[in-house]
Amino acid sequence: MDESVRNLNEGVMGWAKFYRKGWNYFAFAMHRFSGLVIVFYLYLHLFVLSHLLSGPVTYNELVKTVTFGPFDSFLVLDVLLALVIFYHGANGTRLALNEFGIGLQKNKAMFIVFEAIAMVILGVFLYYAYMFIGAS
Amino acid sequence: MENENKYGITKRPMGSISRMFQAGSGLFLIFFLGVHLYVAHIDFGHPVQFFNQVIQNLRNPWWLLFFIVFVWIITYHALNGVGNIVKDTNIGEKGRSYLNIALIVIYFATSIYGTILSIVVAGMAI
Numbered sequence: 270m271d272e273s274v275r276n277l278n279e280g281v282m283g284w285a286k287f288y289r290k291g292w293n294y295f296a297f298a299m300h301r302f303s304g305l306v307i308v309f310y311l312y313l314h315l316f317v318l319s320h321l322l323s324g325p326v327t328y329n330e331l332v333k334t335v336t337f338g339p340f341d342s343f344l345v346l347d348v349l350l351a352l353v354i355f356y357h358g359a360n361g362t363r364l365a366l367n368e369f370g371i372g373l374q375k376n377k378a379m380f381i382v383f384e385a386i387a388m389v390i391l392g393v394f395l396y397y398a399y400m401f402i403g404a405s
Numbered sequence: 406m407e408n409e410n411k412y413g414i415t416k417r418p419m420g421s422i423s424r425m426f427q428a429g430s431g432l433f434l435i436f437f438l439g440v441h442l443y444v445a446h447i448d449f450g451h452p453v454q455f456f457n458q459v460i461q462n463l464r465n466p467w468w469l470l471f472f473i474v475f476v477w478i479i480t481y482h483a484l485n486g487v488g489n490i491v492k493d494t495n496i497g498e499k500g501r502s503y504l505n506i507a508l509i510v511i512y513f514a515t516s517i518y519g520t521i522l523s524i525v526v527a528g529m530a531i
Contacts, residue, residue, distance in 0.1 A: 301486075301490055304483075304486045304487075304490070305487070305490070307483070308483045308484075308486070308487055311479065311480075311483055312515075315515070315518070315519060315522075318459075318522065318526075319522060321456065321459060321460075321522075321526045321529070322522075322525065322526070322529075324456075325455070325456035325457065325531075328455070328456045328459075329455045329456050332453050332454075332455060333453075336453045354438070358434075358435050358438065361431045361435075362431070362432065362435060364428065364431075365428035365429070365431050365432050368424060368425060368428035369428070394442060394446075394447070397446075397447045398442075398446045398447055
């Protein structure tokens with residue numbers, strides 16, 4: 270059976286099987302996984318923003334709770350979310366350029382360069398975003 | 406079938422247009438999300454925006470328009486992506502039709518709700 274058809278038949282569970290499938294399969298599977306995480310967060314974000322209608326006290330309390338959590342432990346989730354978003358953005362930019370016929374011959378190099386740039390920007394973003402922790 | 410390739414997979418003329426829109430909306434979102442992250446998490450000296458800052462931001466009609474367009478584009482990109490993932494799982498032609506209808510309904514429900522929420526919140530008192 271052709272490999273592309275076999276991959277389709279494996280369904281969603283097939284994404285987790287990276288062995289001997291190469292870097293591009295890893296990039297593909299992680300792009301989909303990160304996309305689903307972002308969609309989940311998008312609706313969670315909309316749910317949190319809906320509490321603006323309840324007024325400043327309710328909204329501010331909720332934002333503090335979901336951002337910092339007990340002992341600031343939720344900040345770890347924020348960092349993971351930012352990591353997922355930056356990964357998805359960098360890989361998505363590569364895929365979009367591919368779609369317009371750019372970089373098709375140097376896909377692996379583009380993947381590495383785009384992800385490296387994204388991780389540097391992520392580091393800068395996290396530095397500036399979290400230097401204000403403790404400010405109110 | 407007429408549109409099937411040698412693997413029995415149906416070729417879809419709209420597939421390439423859908424992929425183009427997905428790529429184009431994705432590139433827009435890099436810009437939108439970059440601005441959003443800067444404005445919401447860095448620009449004002451605190452890692453999260455509280456009630457007053459959100460309202461002040463949305464009272465500017467340009468920011469309001471920015472966020473409404475952001476909601477419409479990100480929802481399209483997100484739901485189109487979810488649709489592509491589900492369609493890779495052999496759900497059949499009927500399943501695809503139901504999925505498309507469901508995604509369109511969710512798209513308009515989310516986008517309209519996001520738009521109304523933005524406008525109502527922009528009009529709230531600080």
